[in-house]
Amino acid sequence: MKTKMTMVARILVSVLCLALLLTGCGKTVTPSASDSATPKASDSATPQESSENKPLENVKITFYCVGDSQDMTHIEEAVNEYLKDTLNITLEYECFGWGDTYTPKINPMLAAGEPIDIVFTSNWAANYRVNAVNGYFRELNDFLAKYPAIESVTGKDFLNATQINGKNYALPCNKEQAHNWGFLLKKDLVQEFGIDLKSIKSLEDLEPYFDKVLAEKPGITPLLAVQMDSPWHLLDWNTFSDDDVPGALYNDNRDTKVINQFLAPESIAQYKQMRDYFKKKYIHPDAATQDNFSAEMSTGKYFAFVAPMKPGKAVEMSAQTGIEWEEVFITPIVMSNREADGAMLAIPIGSKNPERAFQFIELLYTDAKLKNLMNYGVENRDYKFIGENRIEIIPNSGYASSGGWRFGDNFKDYLMAGEAENKAELWREYNKAGLPLINLGFVFDATNVANEVAACKDVVQTYYKQLFTGSVDPDPVVKEMEAAFKTAGADLVIAEMQKQFDEWLITNKK
Amino acid sequence: MKHSFKSQLPFFLMLLPGVFVLAVNNYIPMFGVIMAFQKYRFNENFFKSLFTSEFVGLTNFGFFFKSPNAYIVTRNTILYNLVFIALDIIIPVMLAIGLNELRGKVMKKFYQSTLFLPYFLSWIVVSYLAYSFFSFESGFINRGLLRPLGLESINWYFEPKYWPAILIFFHLWKYVGYNIVVYLAAIVGIDPEYYEAATLDGATKWQGIRHITIPLLKPLMVILGLLAVGRIFNADFGLFYNVPKNMGTLYSVTDVIDTYVFRALRNLNNVGMSSAAGLYQAVLGCITVFTANLIVRRIDSDKALF
Numbered sequence: 001m002k003t004k005m006t007m008v009a010r011i012l013v014s015v016l017c018l019a020l021l022l023t024g025c026g027k028t029v030t031p032s033a034s035d036s037a038t039p040k041a042s043d044s045a046t047p048q049e050s051s052e053n054k055p056l057e058n059v060k061i062t063f064y065c066v067g068d069s070q071d072m073t074h075i076e077e078a079v080n081e082y083l084k085d086t087l088n089i090t091l092e093y094e095c096f097g098w099g100d101t102y103t104p105k106i107n108p109m110l111a112a113g114e115p116i117d118i119v120f121t122s123n124w125a126a127n128y129r130v131n132a133v134n135g136y137f138r139e140l141n142d143f144l145a146k147y148p149a150i151e152s153v154t155g156k157d158f159l160n161a162t163q164i165n166g167k168n169y170a171l172p173c174n175k176e177q178a179h180n181w182g183f184l185l186k187k188d189l190v191q192e193f194g195i196d197l198k199s200i201k202s203l204e205d206l207e208p209y210f211d212k213v214l215a216e217k218p219g220i221t222p223l224l225a226v227q228m229d230s231p232w233h234l235l236d237w238n239t240f241s242d243d244d245v246p247g248a249l250y251n252d253n254r255d256t257k258v259i260n261q262f263l264a265p266e267s268i269a270q271y272k273q274m275r276d277y278f279k280k281k282y283i284h285p286d287a288a289t290q291d292n293f294s295a296e297m298s299t300g301k302y303f304a305f306v307a308p309m310k311p312g313k314a315v316e317m318s319a320q321t322g323i324e325w326e327e328v329f330i331t332p333i334v335m336s337n338r339e340a341d342g343a344m345l346a347i348p349i350g351s352k353n354p355e356r357a358f359q360f361i362e363l364l365y366t367d368a369k370l371k372n373l374m375n376y377g378v379e380n381r382d383y384k385f386i387g388e389n390r391i392e393i394i395p396n397s398g399y400a401s402s403g404g405w406r407f408g409d410n411f412k413d414y415l416m417a418g419e420a421e422n423k424a425e426l427w428r429e430y431n432k433a434g435l436p437l438i439n440l441g442f443v444f445d446a447t448n449v450a451n452e453v454a455a456c457k458d459v460v461q462t463y464y465k466q467l468f469t470g471s472v473d474p475d476p477v478v479k480e481m482e483a484a485f486k487t488a489g490a491d492l493v494i495a496e497m498q499k500q501f502d503e504w505l506i507t508n509k510k
Numbered sequence: 511m512k513h514s515f516k517s518q519l520p521f522f523l524m525l526l527p528g529v530f531v532l533a534v535n536n537y538i539p540m541f542g543v544i545m546a547f548q549k550y551r552f553n554e555n556f557f558k559s560l561f562t563s564e565f566v567g568l569t570n571f572g573f574f575f576k577s578p579n580a581y582i583v584t585r586n587t588i589l590y591n592l593v594f595i596a597l598d599i600i601i602p603v604m605l606a607i608g609l610n611e612l613r614g615k616v617m618k619k620f621y622q623s624t625l626f627l628p629y630f631l632s633w634i635v636v637s638y639l640a641y642s643f644f645s646f647e648s649g650f651i652n653r654g655l656l657r658p659l660g661l662e663s664i665n666w667y668f669e670p671k672y673w674p675a676i677l678i679f680f681h682l683w684k685y686v687g688y689n690i691v692v693y694l695a696a697i698v699g700i701d702p703e704y705y706e707a708a709t710l711d712g713a714t715k716w717q718g719i720r721h722i723t724i725p726l727l728k729p730l731m732v733i734l735g736l737l738a739v740g741r742i743f744n745a746d747f748g749l750f751y752n753v754p755k756n757m758g759t760l761y762s763v764t765d766v767i768d769t770y771v772f773r774a775l776r777n778l779n780n781v782g783m784s785s786a787a788g789l790y791q792a793v794l795g796c797i798t799v800f801t802a803n804l805i806v807r808r809i810d811s812d813k814a815l816f
Binding site for chain 1: 552554555573576578579641645668755761772775776779780
């Protein structure tokens with residue numbers, strides 16, 4: 001009896017353990033690429049291009065982009081229908097949110113060599129320079145020579161600004177070529193308070209209106225600060241690497257000394273100012289835990305937001321968020337590596353039809369109809385014409401544009417209601433006004449300090465949210481952060497940047 | 511060992527699917543450990559990249575120890591897992607015995623299902639559930655409890671001291687139901703004759719539990735405990751990343767190896783460093799499980815895992 005019982009118990013136990021083990025395997029979440037990499041191991045097929053004479057056979061083109069995640073089915077269908085007789089593709093178009101949400105999804109796919117055909121990449125999403133150097137993107141020089149249309153749209157210089165060692169790994173969106181930062185202010189409140197936008201020159205100038213919002217508009221928070229999209233940008237540090245890596249210059253070319261921007265006196269003064277704002281309730285008490293500025297803006301519960309500027313920014317954001325905004329420029333206009341690198345499309349090495357993918361990208365620069373279809377959606381469903389080249393967005397159509405600056409030729413976009421007739425002209429003027437920064441074209445190679453950069457990124461990730469939103473008392477936290485930077489080797493990172501930059505200055509003396 | 515292979519063939523056949531799954535999921539990916547020693551560079555396909563990437567020795571392991579938080583992160587991982595291992599045995603066993611004693615069949619099923627329910631929720635969902643309780647402005651605890659009672663609101667996401675308790679609570683809330691099922695199945699398997707004999711001898715219910723149920727559950731507890739010890743360096747990523755909303759202010763008590771590695775490397779896309787971190791966890795876990803097993807074998811060789 002007893003032996004039979006133990007037998008049964010043993011079998012039971014082993015079955016349960018096996019079940020436990022298997023479920024244990026199933027739900028492990030590790031960012032290591034080895035898991036996702038294995039099943040893809042068979043993608044060894046070398047890309048074979050169909051010759052141009054034969055009618056093109058239908059191929060699938062996968063396109064992953066930044067943007068608000070939404071249903072793209074009707075856009076895919078419209079694109080497939082539109083290109084049926086020419087490029088003949090089946091488009092799979094998907095948006096995965098913005099920077100910090102998009103990057104961790106794309107990076108493992110690239111490392112695994114998944115057969116994606118087109119990805120969005122930049123200095124703030126899917127790390128263009130790191131991924132290009134690691135061999136995840138296809139070299140495009142041969143295609144650029146074969147299909148010269150893109151170069152004729154963007155101009156050679158702008159295209160070359162994205163090169164790494166003389167090679168093009170991605171195609172920059174043709175758009176404004178300078179940047180500055182400023183405010184988006186909620187239009188109805190600006191009108192109600194009778195704010196003279198020209199009188200706003202700094203964050204402090206908004207303070208009386210913040211008080212007014214608090215006093216008269218319960219439920220509206222004066223200032224929106226979400227992650228890096230906060231007044232931090234008003235300092236506009238001229239960074240050498242990603243935004244969360246220490247190492248920057250002042251944005252007025254005053255010297256060539258690389259400093260740690262997170263510990264600079266200007267930054268510490270701003271942390272204190274933000275603390276003051278937080279206490280005065282200018283900033284939402286839950287600010288540090290929010291993670292999507294676009295979603296927060298769409299609620300209409302905020303008065304001011306710090307955003308990257310260009311002529312027409314407010315109208316663009318109105319289309320994206322469904323709330324009307326006014327724009328105010330604050331920081332001086334500069335030309336940095338940020339612009340050319342700011343929005344690009346690359347062809348991952350895993351793509352099975354790179355040539356067709358390239359041709360599709362080319363169409364985004366040359367075919368206005370396709371470009372607008374990808375951006376605004378389907379005519380009379382997502383937007384309708386109200387003028388020759390002017391459209392009106394249909395609200396709640398189920399698709400909202402996440403911005404035409406993400407791909408192709410931004411100048412081909414239809415004008416939205418409210419946009420200036422001479423938008424292209426304004427952009428050209430804006431570009432001309434930009435001060436070229438002294439490190440324009442310099443690329444930092446992090447190979448020698450990869451460990452330190454990883455550790456420093458962690459330090460920034462640990463502290464920035466609460467400092468940028470004023471959620472904590474800055475004095476002890478800055479001290480803590482300073483010590484953490486020391487252990488992480490921030491000094492080594494900055495010394496390495498200084499060394500490479502000094503060498504570059506000598507060889508590229510202008 | 512007189513059994514011929516032929517007579518055991520059905521059993522081998524039954525083993526096959528399990529072995530296959532194990533090989534595909536656990537053994538084949540092991541080649542990937544090479545990447546921990548490489549400067550991984552993608553080259554046509556994954557396997558070719560493995561052979562063509564440059565070997566760099568132990569440099570990939572350096573970044574973890576560069577971190578000012580390396581100690582805190584390791585400490586958090588081990589301490590939380592120790593607490594989880596202990597509570598994952600004690601609480602489900604208590605509840606399983608309690609549920610088993612319930613006579614009403616309907617209520618028993620109801621309790622069991624209710625406890626099991628959270629197991630099916632994703633941590634992302636749980637994190638928003640937690641946020642609706644702990645958010646400063648509109649969270650239930652501040653808005654519904656503290657403010658009406660005239661107490662000061664607590665800014666939960668900035669106060670590390672509350673989080674060990676919160677994390678342990680959510681872990682138990684999610685996994686207790688699952689563990690109960692395991693123990694309940696073992697209890698049901700115990701021969702009722704033991705209890706009958708004990709009752710005839712005048713044993714109370716409590717004595718029956720203490721001297722029959724618990725001793726018979728012991729092997730299962732030891733095995734489950736040992737398996738958990740093997741994963742002591744692997745934290746539950748979903749819990750530690752999502753529930754505290756990845757808040758920097760709380761890292762001193764919520765940051766574990768998995769979340770640290772994920773944060774440090776998600777933006778770098780450095781496959782070599784990620785693999786190095788994974789290998790480090792696996793090797794340490796392997797050492798711990800062997801040590802724990804050795805100790806168990808010293809005490810009672812029947813209950814050891816191997």
